[in-house]
Amino acid sequence: MDNNKLNRKRLWSSLALDGINWQSIDLFTFQKHVKSNVLDGIARRCGGFLKELSLKGCENIHDSALRSFTAKCANIEYLSLHKCKRVTDTTCDNLGRHCHKLLTLNLDNCTAITDRSLRSIADGCRMLETLNISWCDNVTDRGIQMLLQGCPLLSTLILKGCEGLTERVFEGVESNLKELRVLNMHQCYVTDITVTCLAEGAHNLQSLNLANCNLISDASLQALAKGCKQLVSVHNHDSLIEMCVKFDPDMLHDSDLTADGRDCINITDSSVICFSMNCPNLANLGLSHCELLTDASITALIANQREILEVLELDNCPNISDAGLSQLKVCPKLRRLDLYDCQNVSKDAVCRFRSQRPGVEVHAYFAPLTPPAAAAHGRQGGPICR
Known part of the structure; x- marks a missing residue:
């Protein structure tokens, strides 16, 4: 081998072994093969240069390997331990002791985690902005x-399936919720008490997921109306907020915000009109199976959300008509419209809308005139527009 080739080989080898070139590492692809010695090697090689590490699904990783890692990689800012089920409170003790620059921590499905972990994080990771402890x-x-008292910058908190929490989880810490922007409490024990406490402090809340929280009532929506006027997303594919509530239209006042999700069959036009007027940042709205809604709801959305509306779900709203659909063509940012099983919306109207707004993803279904001999499961039918 000539000297030039040898020098190039040495250069590439030097670059490959230089920790400064390994600031972000994702081992998800190799999760079954990642053992403690691999993490030890990363810690030794990268040291203080490492900023981001994902160990998602690496179930062979346990506390002893992470003890060395936290000591050597104290500048870590992003760490995912999703489904690292051997991880216990000991790892969080070490994170709090060494990793004071941590911004994002994912402990989703780390089922051994207890309050001790959150105390350690609160004591040592005061710059933390995002935490996921789903199913803990x-x-x-x-x-x-x-956690809320010790991490004043916390803006995203994911608590899906945390069955150890009660309705009073935010009681007494309302003043520590002011930076919270995203909260996911899917399948948690949530009542009007929970939402009222949340609304008293989380005035900057933008996204809220209360899917499968069926104990909340109209009082929760009124509390959100008064306290959380920055809500941006109200139900989308990720169910940022999906409320199936015991709704009483007679309790609604003009000044109240109403957050309505899918399958709330008692929601009326007056509710959507008030929601539209009091939630100026509303961009995504799910109203599927709200069977009492008419074109008046669309008229209200056009009047108040015309310039920002992006996603509108109207599946199984039988009183929405061609006239209502036609109004939506003036929304410049609209990118998705769901109209499955809207009996009063015609195929011709959908085709016309698609020709006028070709950039909008329209989901609609029209049954064939003659059912096929062997129908497969799911929605069928020919193309919407030929």
């Missing part, structure tokens, strides 16, 4: 309260 059943109200 051993976390209680006290752990969340310590």
Whole structure:
């Protein structure tokens, strides 16, 4: 080998082994093969240069390997331990002791985690902005309260399936919710007490997921109306907020915000009109199976959300008609419109709308005139527009 080739080989080898070139590492693809010695090698090689590490699904990783990692990689800012089920409170103790620059921590499905972990994070990771502890059943109200008190910059909190929490999880820490922008409490024990406490402090909240929280009533929506006027998304594919509530239209006042989700069959036009007037940042709205809605709801959305509306779901709204669909063509940012099983919306109207707004993804279904001999499962039928 000539000297030039040898020098190039040495240069590439040097670059490959230089920790400064390994600031972000994702081992998800190799999860089954990642053992403790791999993490030890990363820690030794990258040291203080490493900023981001994803160990998602690496179930062979345990506390002893992470002890060395946290000591050597103290500048870590993003760490995902999603489904690292051997991880316990010991790892979070070490994160709090060494990793003071941590911004994002994912402990989704780390089922051994308890309040002790949240106390350690609150004590040592005060710059934390995002935390995911979904399905960590051993976390209680006290752990969340310590976290909120110790991490003043926390803006995203994912609590899906945390069954150890009660309705009073935010009681007494309302003043620590002011930076919260995104909250996911899917399948948690949530009542009007929970939402009222949240609304008293989380005035900058933009996204809220209350899917499968069927104990909340209209009082929750009124509390959100008064306290959380920055809500941007009200139900989308990720169900940022999906409320199936015990709704009483007679309780609604003009000044109240109403957050309506799918399958709320008692929602009326007056509700959507008030929602539209009091939520100026509303861009995504799911109203599927709200069977009492008419074109008047669309008229209100056009009047108040015309310039920002992006996603509108109207599946199974039988009183929405061609006239209502036609109004939506003036929304410049509209990118998705769902109209499955809207019996009063015609195929011709959908085709006309698509020709006028070709950039909008329109989901609609029209049954064939003659059913096929062997119908497969799911929605069928020919093309919407030929």
